Amino acid sequence: xxxxxxxxxxxxxxxxxxxxxxxxxxxxxxxxxxxxxxxxxxxxxxxxxxxxxxxxxxxxxxxxxxxxxxxxxxxxxxxxxxxxxxxxxxxxxxxxxxxxxxxxxxxxxxxxxxxxxxxxxxxxxxxxxxxxxxxxxxxxxxxxxxxxxxxxxxxxxxxxxxxxxxxxxxxxxxxxxxxxxxxxxxxxxxxxxxxxxxxxxxxxxxxxxxxxxxxxxxxxxxxxxxxxxxxxxxxxxxxxxxxxxxxxxxxxxxxxxx
Amino acid sequence: xxxxxxxxxxxxxxxxxxxxxxxxxxxxxxxxxxxxxxxxxxxxxxxxxxxxxxxxxxxxxxxxxxxxxxxxxxxxxxxxxxxxxxxxxxxxxxxxxxxxxxxxxxxxxxxxxxxxxxxxxxxxxxxxxxxxxxxxxxxxxxxxxxxxxxxxxxxxxxxxxxxxxxxxxxx
Numbered sequence: 001x002x003x004x005x006x007x008x009x010x011x012x013x014x015x016x017x018x019x020x021x022x023x024x025x026x027x028x029x030x031x032x033x034x035x036x037x038x039x040x041x042x043x044x045x046x047x048x049x050x051x052x053x054x055x056x057x058x059x060x061x062x063x064x065x066x067x068x069x070x071x072x073x074x075x076x077x078x079x080x081x082x083x084x085x086x087x088x089x090x091x092x093x094x095x096x097x098x099x100x101x102x103x104x105x106x107x108x109x110x111x112x113x114x115x116x117x118x119x120x121x122x123x124x125x126x127x128x129x130x131x132x133x134x135x136x137x138x139x140x141x142x143x144x145x146x147x148x149x150x151x152x153x154x155x156x157x158x159x160x161x162x163x164x165x166x167x168x169x170x171x172x173x174x175x176x177x178x179x180x181x182x183x184x185x186x187x188x189x190x191x192x193x194x195x196x197x198x199x200x201x202x203x204x205x206x207x208x209x210x211x212x213x214x215x216x217x218x219x220x221x222x223x224x225x226x227x228x229x230x231x232x233x234x235x236x237x238x239x240x241x242x243x244x245x246x247x248x249x250x251x252x253x254x255x256x257x258x
Numbered sequence: 259x260x261x262x263x264x265x266x267x268x269x270x271x272x273x274x275x276x277x278x279x280x281x282x283x284x285x286x287x288x289x290x291x292x293x294x295x296x297x298x299x300x301x302x303x304x305x306x307x308x309x310x311x312x313x314x315x316x317x318x319x320x321x322x323x324x325x326x327x328x329x330x331x332x333x334x335x336x337x338x339x340x341x342x343x344x345x346x347x348x349x350x351x352x353x354x355x356x357x358x359x360x361x362x363x364x365x366x367x368x369x370x371x372x373x374x375x376x377x378x379x380x381x382x383x384x385x386x387x388x389x390x391x392x393x394x395x396x397x398x399x400x401x402x403x404x405x406x407x408x409x410x411x412x413x414x415x416x417x418x419x420x421x422x423x424x425x426x427x428x429x
Contacts, residue, residue: 008409015387015412017394046416050388053369059277063291067273067298074302075262 003036010036014043122183122234123216123223129180129189130200130221130236139198140176140191150177154188162188162203163231163255172199172247182234192247199237199244201251206232215241226252265305268313269298275314275390276321282385283325285374289332297324315396322382322400329378336378372422380415383408 006029012018013026030037133139142153147164155161157179166174173193180189182202192199206227215224224235224245233255235248276297280290297320308316329337376384386397398405419425 008413011413012409015394042420043416046419047388049369050373054373054389055370056389057278057281059273059294060287060291063277063294064273066291066295067270070295070298071262071265071302
């Protein structure tokens, strides 16, 4: 190693940054090399001069007072604290609580999103079923405005008996029913006429998803939902969403009394 | 936690170190007070993150940040002079009034003046090393530079001091 390479090592040695083993070899070099020894001496001499001649400025009393005033103001603003130990516990429990809250919130958010997704999927499937039925010749399998004909026909083909109402006096005329397929299950489908609109109402035994949702639009069709204590109504039509929603609520309400 | 008690116990004992660094960086007593006051407000806010680490280098890091923010607002020219490798000039001309330097007769004044005249990047590592007696590692963390840079700046600072015309005039 030449002196040029040793320069930084000599300085590091003077700064006490070199481990004992390398420090030993540097010191051996200093004995042999006048140049490096002078450099080492100069660093130590400069340090001695700096420490004796260059002022170490102490914070003036005015600054200390200023800082203490700031701290005092902070303390006044902060709520009183107990000992550091209980503080730690408080932070720990606080952390645990925050963690729990976050988990619950995430779970709720997750289930809400999942439910929303499922609803979205169901609405899409219902619209698809409605479109398939109206496109083909499959809209009505049992053509009757008599609920006493439609209901037994459906009951005979399903493992449940859907409530069937005719609300002709309110402008919703029952024109028949069919079997359709939703969420991997056969479902009773009632077909109503409202003015020039056809309305499909899927009636299913109550699913776990509850609550009445606002009508939503899927590919230009409106989907309205209502649920009663034992059944679930899902109406699909190109009729007005508000009308459709009122209609399906009415069915659900009537369904309870049946 | 922004805990005034923790600040008083851990940080306040290093107020002198903070002021000393700020004074050598700003080269002015009033500016140094402003920088330290600002640093204290910041330290109060973040004292919760201090857990376990050494308070003095931590506080000095904050002082240094407070200084550079202050410098950006008040002396942008000094920072511009200090960037990159352009710091080859031996003396920061803004630092020393030559007439005053002549009036100063004491030797100790000469060395202080020479330190004040060092470019900012060299001055800060020298103060942290020789007055605060911090290790290369701590200085590297405070100044946010690699250890190799700490070493080279320190060597440069020492070289500049030893060759300083302010010192030579006295010697």
